Amino acid sequence: xxxxxxxxxxxxxxxxxxxxxxxxLLAILMLLKRYRGYENIFIQSNTMYGVKTIAITSGLxxxxxxxxxxxxxxxxxxxxxxxISSVKEPKRTVFLLSHIGGxxxxxxxxxSLACEKAGIALVEDCAHSLxxxxxxxxxxxxxxxxxxxxxxxxxxxxxxxxxxxxxxxDLAKMLSRFNIYDRFDQKQExxxxxxxxxxxxLFSFCMCxxxxxxxxxxxxIAKEYITACNDAHISFVNPHEKGQRxxxxxxxxLANEDSESEFAGIKxxxxxxxxxxxxxxxxxxxxxxxxxxIWYALEPEIVEKTIEQIGSIHKK
Numbered sequence: 605x606x607x608x609x610x611x612x613x614x615x616x617x618x619x620x621x622x623x624x625x626x627x628x629l630l631a632i633l634m635l636l637k638r639y640r641g642y643e644n645i646f647i648q649s650n651t652m653y654g655v656k657t658i659a660i661t662s663g664l665x666x667x668x669x670x671x672x673x674x675x676x677x678x679x680x681x682x683x684x685x686x687x688i689s690s691v692k693e694p695k696r697t698v699f700l701l702s703h704i705g706g707x708x709x710x711x712x713x714x715x716s717l718a719c720e721k722a723g724i725a726l727v728e729d730c731a732h733s734l735x736x737x738x739x740x741x742x743x744x745x746x747x748x749x750x751x752x753x754x755x756x757x758x759x760x761x762x763x764x765x766x767x768x769x770x771x772x773x774d775l776a777k778m779l780s781r782f783n784i785y786d787r788f789d790q791k792q793e794x795x796x797x798x799x800x801x802x803x804x805x806l807f808s809f810c811m812c813x814x815x816x817x818x819x820x821x822x823x824x825i826a827k828e829y830i831t832a833c834n835d836a837h838i839s840f841v842n843p844h845e846k847g848q849r850x851x852x853x854x855x856x857x858l859a860n861e862d863s864e865s866e867f868a869g870i871k872x873x874x875x876x877x878x879x880x881x882x883x884x885x886x887x888x889x890x891x892x893x894x895x896x897x898i899w900y901a902l903e904p905e906i907v908e909k910t911i912e913q914i915g916s917i918h919k920k
Contacts, residue, residue, distance in 0.1 A: 606809045614742040616769040618776035625731045625753035625766035627798035631782045633662035644697040649883035651702040669883030681711040695723035702729040706853030708738035716746040734760045735851040744769040759853035762808040818900045822852035832914040859892040872910040
């Protein structure tokens with residue numbers, strides 16, 4: 605049932621539940637290495653350190669990270685192409701791209717085409733982007749596969765869990781066999797129990813059924829923040845710009861200077877997207893943003909206090 609709801613929601617052919625986002629990504633990478641002949645991998649500089657550990661744990665050779673840029677905090681098509689130009693064996697290389705902060709990489713369609721042209725396998729880390737769309741297209745379907753997260757802090761939370769989605773029938777079968785050690789056909793040589801439990805699957809199913817309600821509720825909060833930021837002339841990552849429909853995992857303010865010290869008066873905040881970089885960070889993205897509180901059924905007084913603090917920046 606959980607697979608079915610994800611297939612319908614994202615308009616992909618196959619969905620395979622996992623115990624976590626990381627488990628799903630690791631399974632995909634290991635299968636690409638073992639059965640598709642891929643040997644190398646690169647990621648992006650602004651993503652979780654765990655993405656790097658997953659890439660290396662898979663056994664693929666780690667090539668480094670593509671730069672990222674403002675205002676999306678993600679790599680542009682140009683930055684991806686620049687990294688691809690340095691790859692010696694693109695047809696044996698995987699790009700593990702991460703959608704950041706609750707919006708879709710704005711250049712994902714062009715990046716997908718660039719990877720396809722070079723022979724690079726694009727895998728999407730969709731941990732932040734469940735329910736996010738770009739021109740009504742969900743993440744996870746631009747590359748060979750993608751994996752969502754249902755971890756406790758995510759936009760649609762079920763405590764833990766991950767869902768791998770793909771339109772590749774052979775890969776979908778291999779992912780299912782991976783989770784059950786292929787104990788029936790006994791042909792696939794790699795696998796381990798990365799399955800989601802029945803209880804967790806039931807909880808995940810219920811939360812995914814609520815996804816649009818959750819996103820709609822947070823959208824009301826985001827609209828108030830957008831108005832306050834526009835009034836205070838504060839830059840932010842727009843969850844509605846250029847065909848985006850963000851899931852409001854984060855509401856991110858962008859500093860004009862090299863640090864976020866200009867936001868010192870805003871005390872109501874959550875953790876930043878990432879306060880470190882895994883590669884070059886020429887624009888100092890990790891130090892130039894903060895995130896405002898935004899979650900399902902957030903107390904109105906917290907929203908009001910946050911807006912008041914945003915206004916105090918403008919008054920100064």
